[in-house]
Amino acid sequence: MSGELSSGGDVNNLGAGETGGLVPVVAYARTSDDFRQRDGHGVRYQLRIIERTAHQYGCTVVAAYVDNGRSASKVGAARLGFDLLLADLGHGYTDSGHRIAGVVCVADDRLYRRAEDLARFFAALTSWPGRIYVDPQGVRDPYSQEGLLQAVRSLDVAVTETRVRSRRVSDWHWARAAEGVPHSGPRPFGWQEDRLTLHPEEAKLVEQAISDRIAGKAVRAIAADWCDLGVTGTRGGRPNAQTVTQIITAPRVCGYRANRGELLLIPETGQPVHGQWEPIVMPDQWHSVCATFSPGSLYLHRGSGAPRLTGQKRPAPRHLATGFLRCGARRHDGAMCLGALCAQKGRSKTSPYVYSCRSCGRCSISGPLADEALERLVFSEVRGVAKPPQLLRDRWRSGEMGLEEKRKVVASVVTRCIVRPGVKGSASWDHSRVEPLLERPGQAGWSHAEPTGP
Template identity: 70%
Template sequence: MALVVELGAVVTGCEADDPRELIPVLSYARTSEDDRQRDGHGVRFQLRINERTAQGHGCAVVAAHSDNGRSASKEGVVRPGFERLITDLVRGRTDGGQRIAGVVCVADDRLYRRAEDLTRFLAALTSSPGRIHLDQEGVRDPYSQEGLVQAVRSLNAAVTETRVRSRRLTNWHWARAVEGVPHSGPRPFGWLEDRISLHPEEAELVARAIGERVSGKAVRAIARNWCELGVTGTRGGRPNGQTVTQIITAPRVCGYRANRGALLLDPGTGAPVLGRWEPIATPEDWQAVCATFSPGSLFMHRGSGAPRRTGTPRPAPRHLGTGFLRCGAQSPDGTVCRGAMCAQKGRSKQSPYVYSCRDCGRCSMSGPLADMALENLLLADGRSHGRLLEDTRQHWQSGDMSLEEKRKIVASAVVHCLVHPGVKADHSWDFSRIKPVWR
């Protein structure tokens, strides 16, 4: 127990004036959601608490990492702050060369909620001797049996809490649904903010679109008409064929209530549960418009919480920039388009594919050059150096990394990249056209 004695001696001397006598620790904070204020106040508050905890136990925070709005319980979620924490612990120092002797966090469930993350954290923390794990309860010895048992106990509590919370949320949504209460979240297109009263202009558009689709009109043509009228979705996006399909095939247009991809039926009569909102169309009109689409494209197949029913998985993206590039063209009123830029077949050997804006069509660029620029931003930009492990960087540059792995790395580093239009008749390549928005 020499470690405990040594740490106790340091902690009791926390009032020393020389900061070099304090234990240098990393601070970590995480929140699962930040949907309302979106200002990172949750992680900011946690980092302040970590500072106070460190000072109270003879420690000094030498670097802080955080993940705002990132779940630690869902599989596949990348946490850049956690990855940088692991990197610093393994190499034993911060980017500035400061030695690391431990980690401070508000609670264990901020660090890990999955066994894989606990294993990685403990392996990195104990990769050098004499380190500590600090929280509001005090100093913990991660090398001792007691410290390991406490970590596993915290993991079990976090897993149990996650399951109970998920079950409670599922039951809550189901109970609301069987009573015909409208969906929570952003208001549905066609209704006012109360989600019950019809929106005069939008409801008329939906009713007209249902009739036009039943009469044989292409859904893309309907979407183009909406764009020409200046219609935007409830989240500000421009309508396209898929969004129009989801709107006019949603059961809510005829008053039916659905939950997780299935119509809710009354246990007594077997009839569909009716919502409390005003319908736009009749059940017969809804069934007629749904019959004009192939399986897999309807709201009941692709809506929120609905499982895929086509039996065929969505094809994987074939290019690095797919899903990450946004149009930076400006409209006459000065607003930026920000529409998704999709890969399309090119007309030359140098550019076998190009990225083009599917909304305004006023911005496009060579696909291979855009992917090269995105790769250079990630590997060469100074801000991104701390985001990748060195072995990950070398693996990427070796040419052996798959496209799927590269796209996961890009997703962990950038929110999206804004692409500014090029100059007409200027065929030179300007890498500054791509402006990344870093996470």
């Protein structure tokens, strides 16, 4: 099997000539995580099994779509390989021109673990007649009632497995927390690798920051002081006001143990559970520093699974491309980052705001440039896109259309866009840095008879 494998949906053309009478199928491989070896061995093993399965049932793999280290059960998780697979199934051909007569995979749960993805996959697979679905159990007819019922049964098993696993992991974390065991994951700032012993320099910084904040010093000034000293976080990032706030308001600084955004209490006494690590400050100092912040800024009111107690809804996006952009920079292992690009304040008049990747920090693009590139994608000639009606275009360009409606128009054409890193020192705007992933033709319900010019 030839072609370099890469995470995030790179298509590997595995057949370049005639299929020799074999059924041309495309392969899909996915792993949920690859955080240990980071070498894509899981998807490579799946593709070897897929190649053997295809040969066993008289098929040949003409293209492969890969999502390495991507969850299929989390809502909103990006799976670019899956999106590209659905797009090509809708077109009927791969980018290299091979006809697609079916899909082969090692198991149903590699393709879908949510009902929405099952519906999308079967709609794309059956958009052309005569296709098959192949796995190590045999060949399945996706158009038959039995084929659909088998897919639904597989989905039920996957959903049940996901719930059981999630509950098991949640219970495991709670039991560890109740015993005062430190958090798993990256080393917390202020402690050494054992997560129990204080880091001599970092612990002093945290203690001083807490004292300064209680005395009235701005947290941005504290973050600036840390930057001037050359301090970096445990994952190499530069300190900012948000990270400093979370560090000094984390219950661990006074020895308390929290779990999923709540302090753990001893049932018999109602007192907080103390962790097994050395504290940096006393509990009264921790309470005092927390009192200097609004509830929405506190460590306990942020993060995954934690309640947000501000009583306010999440603010609506203020820029057109917010939520549509993904980082196209390559990580050290060669895989694409795919982190979300978030809007933040810029430093020039031409770019008053920029979209930057918070995951790797190696990709940034001018906000107005990205918004303009997204508008061009909506109204320019792009393969596989049904153009919006003239009325929508006129309203957009006349200024009658608000931001929320514009974002809905963009969402009906573009699922996500990859932003390639720019060239350092380049003064010109390059709209081609924004590369779209497109929905199936006609999915938005627009008429192909509409004019397609810009």
